[in-house]
Amino acid sequence: MKYLKFFAIGILLGIVLYKSEAASWFRIYEMFHFQSFHMFGIIGSAVILGAIGVQIIKRKNIKAVGNQEMSLKPKAKGFARYLFGGTLFGLGWALAGACPGPMFILAGAGYGSIIIVIAASLLGTFAYGLVKGKLPH
Secondary structure, eight states: OTTHHHHHHHHHHHHHHHHTTTTOHHHHHHHHTTOOSHHHHHHHHHHHHHHHHHHHHHHHTOOOTTSOOOOOOOOOOOSHHHHHHHHHHHHHHHHHTSOHHHHHHHHHTTOTTHHHHHHHHHHHHHHHHHHGGGSOO
16 A cells, blocks of 8 residues: 555556557657657657756755655766667667566556567566676676
């Protein structure tokens, strides 16, 4: 019962993303071929709203759930890590036709074959966890 509001927000977000076609393979295909502004508009507005939200959190010292102090630590500087990580993420996104959030939206919408993609992404995350200490971060 404690997490019911988060569950409801997740369902609402899933419905909005599905209805806006942000989870559509065709829209993602269009984006990677630079044929439509649809997905760039959604992603761009999310980045702008996220940046505004972070600034509000920092300036007004907003607390997290449970009245805990928020900790927004700056990311480590570096070019290669973001280049390689972004390339791998983009390749996976292009091959699967969905990034992590929409994968679950598509599963909820009844696209059963996306379960294979979810399983592969979980396996990849597990494999990364095993070799993380050996990688040059």
